[in-house]
Amino acid sequence: MDINLGNSFSQIVSALSQIIALENHKRMFHSWRVAIISTEMARKITPETVNQVFYAGLLHDVGTINLEENLLQQLPWERQIVLPQIREHPLRGARIVEEIPGLDLAANIILDHHERWDGGGYPHQKRNEEINEGAQCLRIADAYDLCLEQNPQADCWKIIKIMSEYKSKEFSPSVFEAFSEVIAHDIYCQDVSRDECLQEVAGEIQKSLPEVQLQAKSDVIGVTLRVFARVIDAKHQYTSGHSQRVSQYSILLAESLGLSHDEVSQIKWASLLHDAGKVAIPQTILNKPGPLTPEEFALVKTHPELTAEIIKFITVFQNLLLIVRHHHEHFNGDGYPGSLKNTNIPLLARVITVADAFDAMTSPRPYQRMKSIKEALAELVVQKGRQFDGQIIDRAEEVFLALTV
Ligand SMILES: [Fe+2]
Ligand SMILES: [Fe+2]
C-alpha cells in the first residue's frame, strides 16, 4: 500500500478527534475552536511546538470519553470541576495521547491543560512557569469557548474584558496578551466565534503546520490505530478490548482463507475501526440488559455507516469504507444497513462479521451469558448460510478451536 505517512497520520488523528465529538456535536466545535485559538497563540509564544499544540487542542478532552453521559452536559461548570473523574481527565488523556507516535509533547500539553497560573488548577497544582507553555495557550482557549457559550452576543472586546478578570489568576499575563491579539486582530480568528466556520479554518491551519516528526520505519499507522481502537472501546463498559480481539480473530481467519498480504492488512485496520460509530450510541442502550426497543435498535443500526463517515476523510483508508459499512450484513440478506446478500457483501466484511459475532459470544455482555469457545462455535455453525458465509465458518471451526489448546 502506498502511503504518504505524514498525511495519513494527520488524517487519522483528526478522525480520532471526531469520535470524541460523536457523543455530542458541540464538543467537536469546542475541540476545533480550542485547537485554532491555541495554535494561533502558540505561533507567537512557542512557535517550535505549534503542531503539537494543534493536535493537543484537537484531542485535549479525549480523557473524558467514558465519563457518564450528560455528566458534562447537565452539571454546571463549578460542580464539574470538583468531581474526581473530571479532575483525572487530563492525566487519562495524556496517557492515551503519549502512545500515539510523534505526539509526546502534545501529551504533556494535555496533562497541563487545566493547571492555573496561580496554582489553583489540576491535576498537579502547578504554577507559573512550571506549566507547559502550550498548555497555557490551551487553558485560555478552553476558557474562551466557555465564555463564548455564556455570552453569545458579546463581541471580541467584551470577551477580552470579561476574561481579563482572570489575568494573573487563571492565565499568565503574557499569554493573556497573546490571546487578546489573536482574537482581536488575527485573520483566522475573526471567524472562530461562528461554529460553521470552524472546520474549514481548522483544516487550513492543519495544512499550514510543519509535519509531525515520525519514524518512517516504525508501524506508525498500526500503533495509532490501536490507540484509536482503545478509545472506541473505552466508551462502553462491555466493549473493552473488543476491537483489538476482532482484529486478531479476523487476521487469523483471513490468513486461513489464504487471502493476500494486502487483504490481511486491510482487514487488520478495518476491524480495529469497525465499531467507531458506536461511540455515538448512548451507554444506556449498549449496556441494556434486556431486549432493545425498535427505536433503540434503529439507533444501534446506524453505527456501521457512522464508522464509514468517520474514516472517509482518511485517503489511505478509502478501500476500507465498504468493509466497515457492511460488517453487520447477513449472508441471507437479513442484515443491515444494505440488506446485501451472499457475495454482494464484501469478502472482508463477511470475515469481520464472523470474528465480531465470535467475540460478542465469548465476552461478557449485559444481554447474554458468556459462552465457551465450543458453544460459540456451535452457534456459528447453526447460522451457516443464514447469518454467515459457510466457507468462512468452515475455516472458523479450525481457527477458533485451536484457541482452546
Ligand atoms: Fe479539559
Ligand atoms: Fe475542553
Ligand SMILES: [Fe+2]
Ligand atoms: Fe458493529
Ligand SMILES: [Fe+2]
Ligand atoms: Fe463489533
